[in-house]
Amino acid sequence: MTTTPRVRLLDPHTINQIAAGEVVERPASVVKELVENSLDAGAARVEVHLVDSGKSLIRVSDDGRGMSQEDALNSLQRHATSKITAIDDLGTVASLGFRGEAIPSIASVSVMTMSTGESDGLRTVIRVEGGEPQPLGGEAGPRGTTISVEDLFFNTPARLKFLKSDATELGQCLEFLSRYAIGYPEVAFTVTHNGQEALRTPGTGDLLEAIAAVWGRDYARGLAEVDAVAAGIRVHGFVSPPHLTRPTRAYQYLYVNRRPVRSRTLYAALDQAYRDLTPDRRYPMIALHLDLDPERVDVNVSPTKSEVKFQQEGAAFDAIRHTIRSALLAHGMMPSATSIATANEALAQVQAQPSLGSTPQEIFATELGRGAFEAAFVAQAPLGASLEPMQTQSERFPFMDLLEGLKVLGQAMKTFIVAETARGIVIIDQHVAHERILYEYLCGLKGPTAIEKQVLLAPETLHLDRRAAVLLRERLDEVVKVGFDIEPFGGESFIVRSVPAAIRGKSAIKVLRDLVDELVDSAVTRKLTPTREQIWIMTSCKMAVKSGDPLSHAEMEKLIVDLASTENPYMCPHGRPITITLGTDELMRKFKRT
Numbered sequence: 103m104t105t106t107p108r109v110r111l112l113d114p115h116t117i118n119q120i121a122a123g124e125v126v127e128r129p130a131s132v133v134k135e136l137v138e139n140s141l142d143a144g145a146a147r148v149e150v151h152l153v154d155s156g157k158s159l160i161r162v163s164d165d166g167r168g169m170s171q172e173d174a175l176n177s178l179q180r181h182a183t184s185k186i187t188a189i190d191d192l193g194t195v196a197s198l199g200f201r202g203e204a205i206p207s208i209a210s211v212s213v214m215t216m217s218t219g220e221s222d223g224l225r226t227v228i229r230v231e232g233g234e235p236q237p238l239g240g241e242a243g244p245r246g247t248t249i250s251v252e253d254l255f256f257n258t259p260a261r262l263k264f265l266k267s268d269a270t271e272l273g274q275c276l277e278f279l280s281r282y283a284i285g286y287p288e289v290a291f292t293v294t295h296n297g298q299e300a301l302r303t304p305g306t307g308d309l310l311e312a313i314a315a316v317w318g319r320d321y322a323r324g325l326a327e328v329d330a331v332a333a334g335i336r337v338h339g340f341v342s343p344p345h346l347t348r349p350t351r352a353y354q355y356l357y358v359n360r361r362p363v364r365s366r367t368l369y370a371a372l373d374q375a376y377r378d379l380t381p382d383r384r385y386p387m388i389a390l391h392l393d394l395d396p397e398r399v400d401v402n403v404s405p406t407k408s409e410v411k412f413q414q415e416g417a418a419f420d421a422i423r424h425t426i427r428s429a430l431l432a433h434g435m436m437p438s439a440t441s442i443a444t445a446n447e448a449l450a451q452v453q454a455q456p457s458l459g460s461t462p463q464e465i466f467a468t469e470l471g472r473g474a475f476e477a478a479f480v481a482q483a484p485l486g487a488s489l490e491p492m493q494t495q496s497e498r499f500p501f502m503d504l505l506e507g508l509k510v511l512g513q514a515m516k517t518f519i520v521a522e523t524a525r526g527i528v529i530i531d532q533h534v535a536h537e538r539i540l541y542e543y544l545c546g547l548k549g550p551t552a553i554e555k556q557v558l559l560a561p562e563t564l565h566l567d568r569r570a571a572v573l574l575r576e577r578l579d580e581v582v583k584v585g586f587d588i589e590p591f592g593g594e595s596f597i598v599r600s601v602p603a604a605i606r607g608k609s610a611i612k613v614l615r616d617l618v619d620e621l622v623d624s625a626v627t628r629k630l631t632p633t634r635e636q637i638w639i640m641t642s643c644k645m646a647v648k649s650g651d652p653l654s655h656a657e658m659e660k661l662i663v664d665l666a667s668t669e670n671p672y673m674c675p676h677g678r679p680i681t682i683t684l685g686t687d688e689l690m691r692k693f694k695r696t
Contacts, residue, residue: 126207128265129156130274132251135204137282140164141289142198143247146305150279150293155271156254157262163248169218171226171237177205177216178228178235198361209235211261212254218247276300280316281355281362284389287312313340313389317353321346321387328390328429333417334398337425339390344376344430347384354388358399363410368392371419375426377678392418420636505666510658517649519658526685532653533646534674535665540642541675542668544584544602553585554603562611564588564596570618571596577621580637586614602645613644620644639675 126132133150140148143166153159169177208214209230219225222245227238255262265271272295283291283303290305303315314322325340339357356368376386400411412418507524514520519530544553566574571594574581581588585602601610620640647653653661665671665680673679690696 126204126211126254128274129160129254129271130278132156132160132208132212132254133162133275134278135208136160136162136249136251137279138198139204140166140247141282141286143167145246145289147290148292150275150291152272152275152293152295152300155268155295156251156275157265157268157271158252160251160254161248163246165244165246168220168245168247169226170220174216174218174226174228175235175237178209178230179206208251211258212256213252215250215252216247217241217243217249219243219245221245272300277352278362283316284309284312284355285357285360285362285391309389310340317387321353325387325389326429328425330425330428332421332424333414334394335418335421336393337390337421338393339388341390341426341429342387344379344386347380347386349384351385354385355390356388357391358401358410359393359396360391361401361410365410365418367412367415367419368422371422372426374419375423375430379430390422392421394418505663508659508662510655510662512655513653513658515649516652519653519661521658521662526683526687526689529682529684530662530665531678531680532651532658532661533649534678535661535671535680536646537642537674538668538671538680539661539664540645541638542670544638544642553583555585555587555600556603557587557600558598558610561597561599563591564598564611564614566594566596566615566618568594570594570622573621574618577637581614581617581641584638584641588614602641608645616644617641642675 126135129152133152133156137148137150140162143164145164145166147165149161149163151159151161151163214230216228216230217225223242224240225243227241229236229238255265276293279291279293279301283289283301287303287309288305288307289303291301291303292299293301301316303312310322310325310327313325321342322340324346325342327339328341329338330336351369354369354372356363356365358365372386372388380386398413400413505523507522509522511520511522513532514529517532519532519535521528521530574596575590578588578590585600586598587600588596588598591597598610598614601613617637617640620643621637671680687696
């Protein structure tokens with residue numbers, strides 16, 4: 103019995119329309135693909151004309167390399183591309199496009215006209231209607247390519263029906279164009295909608311000028327420049343101070359090897375960098391480029407190429423977090439290590455004068471001692487801020503006056519230290535304060551002094567599961583450097599002979615086991631490679647006094663004095679706040695005494 107085959111090959115036109123469903127979702131998708139082709143062609147000028155938010159017409163013109171007639175016809179074939187030649191090329195791809203799907207997909211759902219030439223003079227002109235190419239001969243014109251897309255989705259009415267309002271579709275188009283305009287400041291972009299100019303950038307190569315053209319000069323004026331190399335990744339661009347935020351991530355532009363991307367890892371790094379510096383559900387303005395070896399990032403993740411996967415997610419995370427926090431410090435948006443070092447030096451000089459007293463309270467009570475610290479903190483004013491009034495600085499830097507008139511009142515809930523100062527009441531979280539002190543001690547900010555160790559009366563054995571043991575062996579050198587004398591003891595066991603002196607009174611094995619659990623969580627659950635700094639942070643957290651630990655009056659006072667000498671006494675290494683200051687004026691107002 104003869105049966106009709108149920109499995110059959112689809113015709114090329116149907117295949118292209120199916121592919122168009124992945125690549126061409128709306129007018130903005132067309133704009134994105136055509137502009138990427140212009141940038142890959144080396145264009146220095148890109149002009150985009152939209153009519154009816156791109157539904158009626160999208161025309162993209164560039165002065166790039168252009169194409170010959172043969173290349174123009176080949177570009178209409180699915181999976182025809184000049185970007186790669188073999189699968190191995192995907193490991194080092196540097197172009198924005200490489201799949202060879204965009205042009206045929208767009209041509210299958212529109213009326214498309216392509217005019218292109220490799221030099222000034224005669225250009226090839228091809229018209230494609232519903233996927234059928236019709237060469238029209240030639241026309242005179244400059245080198246470059248112009249592609250006009252008319253009546254998008256005319257032959258797929260169901261797709262057309264799902265488009266949003268003109269305002270929404272135009273907004274999506276301008277969002278893509280804004281990202282490329284900032285990502286390629288050396289390219290002059292001109293965008294018009296219904297004959298009205300919507301966007302123009304100068305194309306000078308100055309990133310801040312491009313940002314000003316897209317976001318506005320008022321926003322651009324307040325940004326801080328970022329340029330550093332971390333974990334083999336160069337991070338450069340501009341970030342906003344913590345007070346300059348937006349209600350969404352719409353002003354967070356991230357680029358990986360010049361490709362605009364959206365990445366949960368990178369967004370998490372941004373959030374971590376600004377943790378406790380910005381209000382809840384507010385987002386800083388970011389325009390950051392990450393430059394790294396193409397072999398360390400996979401761009402072939404989605405058809406839209408807007409997602410990437412890093413070979414080492416943790417390295418990209420740390421590169422952004424460290425670079426941004428360093429930039430905020432350098433621009434006075436967080437306490438400056440240099441300024442505080444200057445202040446400490448000034449304090450040392452003041453302490454050398456016996457007539458001024460010996461206790462911190464006596465020194466701070468003097469005009470000379472106070473003036474030294476005021477000068478250091480004035481130097482940390484944020485961008486655009488006035489350097490004159492010190493009373494506003496005390497709000498930004500609550501620790502400036504902690505030692506002036508310091509009087510420890512006691513411990514609240516066995517968690518918070520409550521103290522009186524000349525400025526009011528200070529409440530200090532004892533755990534995060536001690537964590538900050540230990541962290542700076544472990545990472546050498548207190549100088550090259552060797553970490554004090556405590557030899558155990560009898561060596562103890564740490565038993566782990568196989569996964570944890572493997573991870574600990576990989577990071578054993580870093581664990582040893584923070585003060586643990588530990589070595590493999592066969593199988594999944596380790597022998598511990600000495601521990602950092604700071605964990606006196608605690609179980610060495612419990613602290614180590616908690617540290618290893620953190621390493622496993624970071625490496626396995628969050629898929630981040632633990633760095634040396636992360637190990638410092640984890641160790642300081644495990645060694646620090648905990649919420650619920652009772653402290654004597656002398657211990658609380660010593661903790662505050664030690665904290666005041668740290669380079670960043672305002673937040674712990676995790677980014678949590680250490681102190682809350684209730685000013686005298688505020689207290690008086692709350693009790694209606696003023």
